[in-house]
Amino acid sequence: MAISSNFCGGNIVHTATIVESPTKCRVELNVDQDPYTELEDTIHSQWFYFKGSLMDPILGGPNKGEEVTVDYVITNANRVAFPSAWPGSSVCVSTNGKKSWERKTKTDYDKAEGTLSWQHVHRQYEEGTYFSFFEPYTxxxxxxxxxxxxxxxxxxxxxxxxxxxxxxxxxxxxxxxxxxxxxxxxxxxxxxxxxxxxxxxxxxxxxxxxxxxxxxxxxxxxxxxxxxxxxxxxxxxxxxxxxxxxxxxxxxxxxxxxxxxxxxxxxxxxxxxxxxxxxxxxxxxxxxxxxxxxxxxxxxxxxxxxxxxxxxxxxxxxxxxxxxxxxxxxxxxxxxxxxxxxxxxxxxxxxxxxxxxxxxxxxxxxxxxxxxxxxxxxxxxxxxxxxxxxxxxxxxxxxxxxxxxxxxxxxxxxxxxxxxxxxxxxxxxxxxxxxxxxxx
Missing domain, CATH: 3.40.630.10 (Zn peptidases)
Structure with a gap:
C-alpha cells in the first residue's frame, strides 16, 4: 500500500504495513499533531485525511489478488484531543477522486487498545481511495x-x-x-x-x-x-x-x-x-x-x-x-x-x-x-x-x-x-x- 497525505489539508503518519496474505494486509497509522498551543499548554490532534493506493505490481502478480482487503488502524486514537468522540463516529471515504463521500459505517473504536479501525477493499487499477474524519474542504x-x-x-x-x-x-x-x-x-x-x-x-x-x-x-x-x-x-x-x-x-x-x-x-x-x-x-x-x-x-x-x-x-x-x-x-x-x-x-x-x-x-x-x-x-x-x-x-x-x-x-x-x-x-x-x- 502507498499512503499519502502530502496535499492540501492532508494529515496522517504511516507507521507500518503488515502483509498477512497476498490479498490482505494491515496498515497502521498515527494522526499527526498540531503545533504546540501555549495558552492551553497542550498539543491538539484528531483531524486526519489521506489517500490509500495499491502499489504496482499488485501483490501476487498481475493475474492474482485483483482485490486486496486492507485493515486500516489508527494506533494513537486514544491520544488525540477528544478520544471520547470516536464511539459512534464513522470514517468518510471517497472512491471517485473526492467527487462524493460515503461513510464507513463499520468504523470501530477499541478503547482498551486505543485504536480506531475500519476495513476497505482496494481493487487493482482503481484510482486511490481517500479517507477523512469529515468531508474535506480544500x-x-x-x-x-x-x-x-x-x-x-x-x-x-x-x-x-x-x-x-x-x-x-x-x-x-x-x-x-x-x-x-x-x-x-x-x-x-x-x-x-x-x-x-x-x-x-x-x-x-x-x-x-x-x-x-x-x-x-x-x-x-x-x-x-x-x-x-x-x-x-x-x-x-x-x-x-x-x-x-x-x-x-x-x-x-x-x-x-x-x-x-x-x-x-x-x-x-x-x-x-x-x-x-x-x-x-x-x-x-x-x-x-x-x-x-x-x-x-x-x-x-x-x-x-x-x-x-x-x-x-x-x-x-x-x-x-x-x-x-x-x-x-x-x-x-x-x-x-x-x-x-x-x-x-x-x-x-x-x-x-x-x-x-x-x-x-x-x-x-x-x-x-x-x-x-x-x-x-x-x-x-x-x-x-x-x-x-x-x-x-x-x-x-x-x-x-x-x-x-x-x-x-x-x-x-x-x-x-x-x-x-x-x-x-x-x-x-x-x-x-x-x-x-x-x-x-
Whole structure:
C-alpha cells in the first residue's frame, strides 16, 4: 500500500504495513499533531485525511489478488484531543477522486487498545481511495468560492489581512442594509463543516447558482442587513491539516482577549483574529455567528452568551427567537442539547462569541455541527454531510430575518414572544449519551 497525505489539508503518519496474505494486509497509522498551543499548554490532534493506493505490481502478480482487503488502524486514537468522540463516529471515504463521500459505517473504536479501525477493499487499477474524519474542504475549493463571489454583481471581496504564512484573510460583503451582521467560519481548521456552511450561505445571499439572482427572502435580507462574511479565518491550519490551530499553534477561538499575562490577539501570534476584530470595531456588529464543528456531540446546536455580564431579558429573547426560527426552517437544528451554559458573569471573553456579545451588546452565538450522524434527522449510510452543512448556512438567513426588527429595539419585545420563540436553557445531556461516549 502507498499512503499519502502530502496535499492540501492532508494529515496522517504511516507507521507500518503488515502483509498477512497476498490479498490482505494491515496498515497502521498515527494522526499527526498540531503545533504546540501555549495558552492551553497542550498539543491538539484528531483531524486526519489521506489517500490509500495499491502499489504496482499488485501483490501476487498481475493475474492474482485483483482485490486486496486492507485493515486500516489508527494506533494513537486514544491520544488525540477528544478520544471520547470516536464511539459512534464513522470514517468518510471517497472512491471517485473526492467527487462524493460515503461513510464507513463499520468504523470501530477499541478503547482498551486505543485504536480506531475500519476495513476497505482496494481493487487493482482503481484510482486511490481517500479517507477523512469529515468531508474535506480544500483551499482550492475555497479559492473557487471566493472567485465566484468576486465575479457576482453587488458582492465585494476584500483582503483585510494576511495569516502567519502570508495567506489572504478575505472578507465578503453583501447587502446594503443598516444592520451589520458578521459570520465567521473555520477558526478551527479541522472543522470543515464550517466552510460548507459558508458556501451554502454565500450561494443563497449572492445567487451563486443563478447568475446573481436571489430568492425573495435573501433579497429582503440584503436590504435589511449588510453581511460581513469571513469564509475561512484560518487558511494556514486548513492547508496544513491541523485540527484546532493556526501555523503558530494558536487556538484562534481563545485569542479574542488577553488572558492573564497572555496578550491576545497579536500580529505575531494571531494576526487572523487581530485583523478581523479590527474591522469589526471599524464597522460595528449588530448580530454575529461563529461557525464550528463539534467532535463529540451528534447534534446541530448553538451556544450562547449566558455567561456574559450583559446577559438579560433582551439577549435571552433574541437568542430564543433566533433559535426558534432556525428550528422551524431546518429540522437539523434543535434547542434542547448544547454545552451547559456558563455561570452568570462567568464567560471567557477570549472566546469569540462571548467577546462579540460583550463588546457590541448584540446577539452573538457559536453554531456547532456534528462529525457524526445527526440524532435529530439520522442517515446512517451517509451521516451528516457537507451538503447538509451548506443547507444550514442557507437557512441561517431565515433566522436572522426573523429577529431583525428586535436586534436594536428599545421596546421589551421579549414580553410578547410566542411559545416557539421562548428561550430554552439547554443541557449537555441526551438519551444514549453514556453509551455513545463509551461511559458505560
Amino acid at each position: 483551499l482550492d475549493r475555497h479559492i473557487d468560492l471566493v472567485d465566484r463571489c468576486r465575479a457576482t454583481r453587488g458582492v465585494n471581496v476584500s483582503v483585510i489581512g494576511r495569516s502567519l504564512e502570508n495567506r489572504d484573510i478575505e472578507l465578503i460583503t453583501v447587502g446594503t442594509g443598516p444592520l451589520k451582521c458578521w459570520i465567521n467560519h473555520r477558526q478551527h481548521p479541522g472543522e470543515t463543516q464550517a466552510e460548507f456552511f459558508a458556501e451554502g450561505l454565500l450561494t443563497r445571499l449572492c445567487g451563486l447558482d443563478d447568475f446573481g439572482a436571489v430568492d425573495g427572502l435573501a433579497h429582503k435580507a440584503r436590504e435589511a442587513f449588510t453581511f460581513y462574511i469571513v469564509p475561512n479565518i484560518n487558511p494556514d491550519g486548513s492547508a496544513n491539516g491541523y485540527l484546532r490551530t493556526n501555523a503558530g499553534g494558536a487556538n484562534l477561538n481563545r485569542e479574542w482577549a488577553t488572558t492573564g499575562d497572555y496578550e491576545a490577539p497579536t500580529l505575531e501570534r494571531s494576526p487572523e483574529v487581530y485583523y478581523v476584530l479590527k474591522k469589526m470595531d471599524e464597522v460595528g456588529v449588530d448580530a454575529f455567528a461563529d461557525i464550528h464543528g463539534d467532535e463529540e456531540m451528534p447534534f446541530n446546536f448553538i451556544a450562547g452568551a449566558e455567561g456574559c455580564t450583559n446577559w438579560g431579558p433582551r439577549l435571552q429573547g433574541l437568542q430564543g427567537a433566533f433559535l426558534g426560527a432556525y428550528c422551524r426552517t431546518n429540522p437539523d437544528m434543535q434547542k434542547e442539547v448544547s454545552y451547559d451554559p456558563e455561570d452568570p458573569n462567568g464567560a471567557n471573553l477570549a472566546v469569540c462569541s462571548n467577546q462579540i456579545a460583550t463588546r457590541f451588546n448584540c446577539l452573538s452565538i457559536t453554531l456547532e455541527m456534528p462529525y457524526k450522524d445527526c440524532y435529530t434527522c439520522p442517515d446512517p449510510e451517509r451521516g451528516f454531510t457537507g451538503g447538509r452543512c451548506a443547507r444550514l448556512g442557507m437557512n441561517i438567513v431565515d433566522a436572522f430575518m426573523h429577529v431583525k426588527d428586535w436586534l436594536r429595539s428599545e421596546e421589551p419585545f421579549w414580553e410578547n414572544l410566542g411559545e416557539d420563540d421562548q428561550y430554552i436553557r439547554p443541557k449537555e445531556e441526551w438519551e444514549g449519551k453514556a453509551t455513545m461516549m463509551g461511559q458505560e
